[in-house]
Amino acid sequence: MEHKTSALNGDFGIMIENVTCDDLGNPDFQRKAYDLWTRHGGLLAVRGDDLQDLSPEQLMTWSNVFGEIERGNMVAREGKTVPGFPILRIGNIKDEAGKPLAQLATVPQLKSDADVQYNPETRRPVWHTDSTFRKHPPIGSVFHCKQAPPEGAETLFADTRSAFARLEDEAKKKLEPLEAVCSLAHHDKKISRYSPGYPILTPEQRAANPPNRVPVVLKHPVSGQHALYGLNSSTCAVLPKGQDISDTQLDLWDLEGIEDDSVLILRDLLPYVTGPDFTVRWHWQPGDVVAWDNRCTMHAGTGFEYEKYTREMWRLTLLDESQAKAVA
Numbered sequence: 001m002e003h004k005t006s007a008l009n010g011d012f013g014i015m016i017e018n019v020t021c022d023d024l025g026n027p028d029f030q031r032k033a034y035d036l037w038t039r040h041g042g043l044l045a046v047r048g049d050d051l052q053d054l055s056p057e058q059l060m061t062w063s064n065v066f067g068e069i070e071r072g073n074m075v076a077r078e079g080k081t082v083p084g085f086p087i088l089r090i091g092n093i094k095d096e097a098g099k100p101l102a103q104l105a106t107v108p109q110l111k112s113d114a115d116v117q118y119n120p121e122t123r124r125p126v127w128h129t130d131s132t133f134r135k136h137p138p139i140g141s142v143f144h145c146k147q148a149p150p151e152g153a154e155t156l157f158a159d160t161r162s163a164f165a166r167l168e169d170e171a172k173k174k175l176e177p178l179e180a181v182c183s184l185a186h187h188d189k190k191i192s193r194y195s196p197g198y199p200i201l202t203p204e205q206r207a208a209n210p211p212n213r214v215p216v217v218l219k220h221p222v223s224g225q226h227a228l229y230g231l232n233s234s235t236c237a238v239l240p241k242g243q244d245i246s247d248t249q250l251d252l253w254d255l256e257g258i259e260d261d262s263v264l265i266l267r268d269l270l271p272y273v274t275g276p277d278f279t280v281r282w283h284w285q286p287g288d289v290v291a292w293d294n295r296c297t298m299h300a301g302t303g304f305e306y307e308k309y310t311r312e313m314w315r316l317t318l319l320d321e322s323q324a325k326a327v328a
């Protein structure tokens with residue numbers, strides 16, 4: 001069957017249908033897909049009945065088109081993998097003993113398209129960029145759907161490139177000299193405040209994971225386009241680039257889990273960034289593979305009826321080449 005290509009929201013996001021497992025290993029198809037991914041804001045989905053039988057090897061080959069696959073400790077820290085592969089198994093699946101494979105982050109199920117947009121009162125959906133607290137934040141991720149509930153569990157994506165491009169010049173000028181301070185200790189402490197029992201870092205772990213500072217306006221190394229960047233649960237402050245942080249300030253953010261008011265510079269933009277002009281609500285079908293670029297998108301997970309349905313997703317994390325070498 002011939003491939004069918006369709007846009008997801010204007011020039012943001014692209015889907016190719018009638019894709020087979022063989023296509024994903026075909027260099028011509030790979031080149032075309034990478035080009036489409038870059039030109040459509042770093043969001044590409046492939047769909048096809050055949051993809052329900054995609055093997056871990058084939059998924060690895062496909063993921064490699066978009067970046068270097070992360071292996072090692074970081075992957076193991078986050079949960080259970082497909083045996084022998086750096087592929088995380090995510091969802092509410094259980095092991096042979098009936099124990100949940102992964103800790104499920106319970107988030108609300110969307111009731112309507114209006115729920116896609118960030119609500120400052122509930123702080124939902126939890127829109128974010130992955131792992132900006134890491135010295136080398138991952139450049140993207142690949143998700144492959146093995147089992148999907150008939151409703152709910154959509155993944156939401158926002159086009160931070162177009163959102164930035166359409167800001168007033170004055171707003172752009174204010175954002176360009178800023179950077180986001182992202183701290184793993186802050187992240188874990190903040191989560192432990194509403195999920196009691198969530199582990200927080202030991203003093204040694206905290207010392208080994210100092211905050212990472214990332215530009216609030218990131219220039220994409222491939223497309224050269226600028227995008228809003230740097231917001232996730234680890235973001236504890238937004239400051240002028242290079243500004244000193246006192247130990248007292250950092251202790252407040254890391255040990256108390258308190259977010260500096262300056263984060264509102266980014267957070268207040270979220271309702272705009274996640275409005276209908278810039279977002280995609282992706283409904284998963286078994287077999288779907290979606291690759292996204294963290295440098296020009298944000299994303300959020302949504303809930304489903306956890307007791308009624310089963311969801312299994314396979315996830316790979318992408319690094320750029322220099323990061324992969326630095327981690328190895």
Ligand SMILES: [Fe+2]
Pocket residue numbers: 128129130299
């Ligand atoms: Fe994420």
